[in-house]
Structure formats: structure tokens, C-alpha cells
Amino acid sequence: MDARSTAPVPPPGCPAHGAGGRVPLYGPEFAADPQAYYTYLREFGPSAPVELSPGVDATLVTDYSAALRLLQDSASFRKDSRRWRAFNEGAIAPDSPVVPLLAYRPNCMFSDGAEHLRLRQAVTDSMARVDVRRLTQSTEQVSSYLIAQFGSRGSADLLGDYAKQLPLFVFNELFGCPADIGDRVLFGISGMFDGINAEKAAGVLFGAVGELVALKRNRPGDDVTSWLMQHQARLDDEEMVHQLALLLAAGTEPLRNLIGNTLHRLLTHDAYAHRGGLIDEAIDDTLWENPPMSNLAPHYPVSDMEFAGQQLQAGDLVLVSFAAANTGPVLAATRQGGSRAHLAWSAGPHACPSKEPARQITVTAIESLLNQLPDVELAVPADSLTWRPGPFNRGLAALPARFTPSEAVRRPAAPTRPEPSAAGGPDAPESGKPERAGRWSQFLNWLTR
Known part of the structure; x- marks a missing residue:
């Protein structure tokens, strides 16, 4: 029997073999029918090898239970993208269109431990004041x-x-x-x-937010920016800029x-x-x-490990497919009307505030x-x-x-x-x-x- 006959079959138009065996999550074919891709990816197990853009490899978790384990395991997985091994080794082009969203910034999304708690508390307390x-x-x-x-x-x-x-x-x-x-x-x-022009756009955004911070230092108002600035976490100007840009x-x-x-x-x-x-x-x-x-929540394993059916090295990029996890066949069959246990807002310590x-x-x-x-x-x-x-x-x-x-x-x-x-x-x-x-x-x- 040909061993290849049991391999998952890519959806129509999926150039998986042209991406080194990884499934590309970009292009018009993926945009037109992502669920066909998620069905294909589930054949690999709870997670699968994907390509986010040309030359940017990642592991995508598609199973709901595995996604929850990842999102709640702050000991084995970290959010600080300075751990991103492929980027550190120069394998990722700095001008890749996905880099502005994945590269490290000093905000609560890319922090861990006590620093994350400090920044996150400032954000959640400030947002809680919105009437x-x-x-x-x-x-x-x-x-x-x-x-x-x-x-x-x-x-x-x-x-x-x-x-x-x-x-x-x-x-x-x-x-x-x-x-x-x-x-x-x-x-x-x-x-x-x-x-x-993602890099230029990011520069415009951060420049504008920097001006907002300077303005509110002199003229605080009844707004989230001023509340964040007045929080007991005592964010400095750089921290203010990056929390605001993130929000x-x-x-x-x-x-x-x-x-x-x-x-x-x-x-x-x-x-x-x-x-x-x-x-x-x-x-x-x-x-x-x-x-x-549909696919985000970047994490990086602290050490070499096996997770969700894939062998991971320390610093590998691992993402969660909220769309695939939410629509898995087992979950879909048991989902009750009115349930809000989906992962669209993520979960764990980095869930959407x-x-x-x-x-x-x-x-x-x-x-x-x-x-x-x-x-x-x-x-x-x-x-x-x-x-x-x-x-x-x-x-x-x-x-x-x-x-x-x-x-x-x-x-x-x-x-x-x-x-x-x-x-x-x-x-x-x-x-x-x-x-x-x-x-x-x-x-x-x-x-x-």
C-alpha cells in the first residue's frame, strides 16, 4: 500500500507542497474558504505546520482543548517575542508584512510574569472606568x-x-x-x-500616539489615556505609547x-x-x-517539547487558530445555543481586556x-x-x-x-x-x- 494514500489531501488551490509541506495561510484561496484549510489541517492532529507569509513558518493549534492548554500554560509558553528563534537567527526578513504585528514591543501582549501583571492591571483598570x-x-x-x-x-x-x-x-x-x-x-x-506600507504605517501610528501622551501629560481629561497615565502602575512615556497603540x-x-x-x-x-x-x-x-x-495569540515554548502532536524547539512560533478551534466537529456537535465559551476573545492571562x-x-x-x-x-x-x-x-x-x-x-x-x-x-x-x-x-x- 502506498503510504502517501493516507496523507491528508490539500483543499483545492492549496499550494502546500510548494511551501515545504507547510500550509500557507495567505492568498486568495485561503481567504475564500479558510474552513476547507482548517479541515485539512485537522488531519495533522491538534496542531499543524503552516506558513504565515513567504518564509515565515509557524505551528498552528487547531484543537479547542489543546488551544486552552496553550493559552493557560504560562510556565511552558511565553509571550515575549524576543524569544522568536527564526527571527533572531535572521531567517525572517525584517520587511515581512507579518513582522509589525509579531515583533516585540513593550506592552502587555508581549510581556510575561510580573511585568505582564503590572501592565495588564493598568489596562484593565483603565478600561473598566469606561461608562x-x-x-x-x-x-x-x-x-x-x-x-x-x-x-x-x-x-x-x-x-x-x-x-x-x-x-x-x-x-x-x-x-x-x-x-x-x-x-x-x-x-x-x-x-x-x-x-x-505596514512599517511606515506603524511609524505614523506610534508617532501620533506619542503626541497624544505628551498632550495628556499637560492636559489630562476624562478619557482612557488620562486614566492609564494616572494609574498606580506609573507607566513611563514609552510604556504609555505602547499600551495605547496596542489598545x-x-x-x-x-x-x-x-x-x-x-x-x-x-x-x-x-x-x-x-x-x-x-x-x-x-x-x-x-x-x-x-x-x-482567526489566527493569532503568538506563543513561544521555553524549551524543546512535544505539544499537540508536534515536536517544538525552544523559541518556535506557535499560534492559536480561534476559527478552527471554535468550529471543530466534536465541539460543534455538543455546542449549546447561547453558549459563549468560544475562543474568539482568546483565553487565559492574555484574554482580550x-x-x-x-x-x-x-x-x-x-x-x-x-x-x-x-x-x-x-x-x-x-x-x-x-x-x-x-x-x-x-x-x-x-x-x-x-x-x-x-x-x-x-x-x-x-x-x-x-x-x-x-x-x-x-x-x-x-x-x-x-x-x-x-x-x-x-x-x-x-x-x-
Whole structure:
């Protein structure tokens, strides 16, 4: 019997043999049907050899139980990417598109032990101070502004015109970003995750956040940036910049995908025909079956070891496939309705610290859209939609929709709380200086005119 006959068969279009036997998690084939790839990867066992981009090898954990073991085992696996052996040995090109998201930065995502606890506590305590009513109000205001831009047309790309922009605006308001800084934050985050001039985009993001830190040192406000700065952890300026950049980037990009993927589900599944009362259910189903971050949580084994069916060397890059773990056949068969035991928010000591605000923003954004555009529907065949390529994200490139054109949306009242940096006060451009034309600036001008 030919031993090769029992080997797993790659999905159509998968050039696995061209990647040294590793399965590539990039390109249009993977983006179009990642579940076919995950089915193939499960044939290797609880984990499998993959390639994140040309020349960047990793081990991907696809089994739910194995993923939980990894995420909760801080003794055997560390998060500090300075342990990344292939990168340290020069096997990874510094300009690889995945490096800006995986390379070490002094933030709570890439730290371990006592340092992680210190940074993480500062982040969680600061985020816990966000008022739900304020968050809802801010989301409703941003939503009304965005819908006002396209509502009278009767058509829109619900990704580019809505889901992509809303999280950036909401987070910028919560973090007290004035217009000039908010514009550059928007540019930097979008460029990093889209892989377009990622290194330059990262520089723009960190430069803008550095200016925000300097501003808030002199003019603290009622915002997450100021709360983080005032925390008993006493973060220095470098630590402030990296925690804020992490929160802004890791908060807005997954949220963009969660809003978009949930809207996609509502518009393409008959089960949600009466959409108004099923938003929470649609969000839960999306987090289970189409999570916004499909493969991430980089870890590095402390020593040579066997884990989840693979032999690992110290410093090997190991990632968790939230999408594959959530949709494993055994788990799918036993999953109960309403369960939120998925791994879309990760798990263990590095689980997402902002999942509750993220869910609240998503619910409010979708409710607002459906209330203002109740007959919104997909404008193209569902099978013609394309998904953004890449190993980490799961998000549509566009979501064309049509609806009955609405009258101009009435501008909501400006925020009642005194927030100079979010209301065009002391942090706004000085009188006589030209206003920036970025979308964030336009939103502030619209909100306060």
C-alpha cells in the first residue's frame, strides 16, 4: 500500500507542497474558504505546520482543548517575542508584512510574569472606568454621522462606509484624541492591518500616539489615556505609547471585522429574517463560526517539547487558530445555543481586556444601522463577496448594500460632558490654522457645528 494514500489531501488551490509541506495561510484561496484549510489541517492532529507569509513558518493549534492548554500554560509558553528563534537567527526578513504585528514591543501582549501583571492591571483598570452609557452615546453619535454621509444615496459599502470607520472614531473619542492625532491614528492602524506600507504605517501610528501622551501629560481629561497615565502602575512615556497603540489597534481592527461579519451574517442567513431581536444571537454565532481574528495569540515554548502532536524547539512560533478551534466537529456537535465559551476573545492571562466594550459597541452600531435603514439588504450575490487575504484577520473587503434612501439624519446633540479633546476645545487646532480634512476631523466638525 502506498503510504502517501493516507496523507491528508490539500483543499483545492492549496499550494502546500510548494511551501515545504507547510500550509500557507495567505492568498486568495485561503481567504475564500479558510474552513476547507482548517479541515485539512485537522488531519495533522491538534496542531499543524503552516506558513504565515513567504518564509515565515509557524505551528498552528487547531484543537479547542489543546488551544486552552496553550493559552493557560504560562510556565511552558511565553509571550515575549524576543524569544522568536527564526527571527533572531535572521531567517525572517525584517520587511515581512507579518513582522509589525509579531515583533516585540513593550506592552502587555508581549510581556510575561510580573511585568505582564503590572501592565495588564493598568489596562484593565483603565478600561473598566469606561461608562456604558457614555460608550453607547458615543457609538450612536458616530453611527448617525456615518449614516448621514450615505443614507440619502440608497446604497453603501457597509464595510468601507460604516464598519471600518465606526470603531476608529469611537475609540478615538474614548481615548481623547484631538482631530490632528485621530486622523493619523486612523491611517496608521488601517495600514498596519492591511499590510500596505505596514512599517511606515506603524511609524505614523506610534508617532501620533506619542503626541497624544505628551498632550495628556499637560492636559489630562476624562478619557482612557488620562486614566492609564494616572494609574498606580506609573507607566513611563514609552510604556504609555505602547499600551495605547496596542489598545487602539487591537481594539479597532477586530471590532471592524466583528461588526462587518455580523452584518454579513444578518444579511445572508434566512434565520435572521426578523433581525431586530436577533442581534445578540447573530453576534454569538459570528464569534463562534467567523471570528474577527482567526489566527493569532503568538506563543513561544521555553524549551524543546512535544505539544499537540508536534515536536517544538525552544523559541518556535506557535499560534492559536480561534476559527478552527471554535468550529471543530466534536465541539460543534455538543455546542449549546447561547453558549459563549468560544475562543474568539482568546483565553487565559492574555484574554482580550476589552470584550465587553467591544460587544456593546457592536450591538449599538448594528441596532442603530437597522433602526435607521430597516430595509437594508445585500446589493450583490452573496457568493460574489470577497474576503481580505492574510493569516490573522477574517474580514470582508466590501459589503455592498442597498436600502430606501433616507432623509438627512438629524444631528444628535453634542456630548454633554466637558471633553476638550473630543469637542474642539483647548486641544483643537488654534484659531486661524487650517482645519485638517481627515474623516475624524470631519466628524468633530459635524458633531459641534
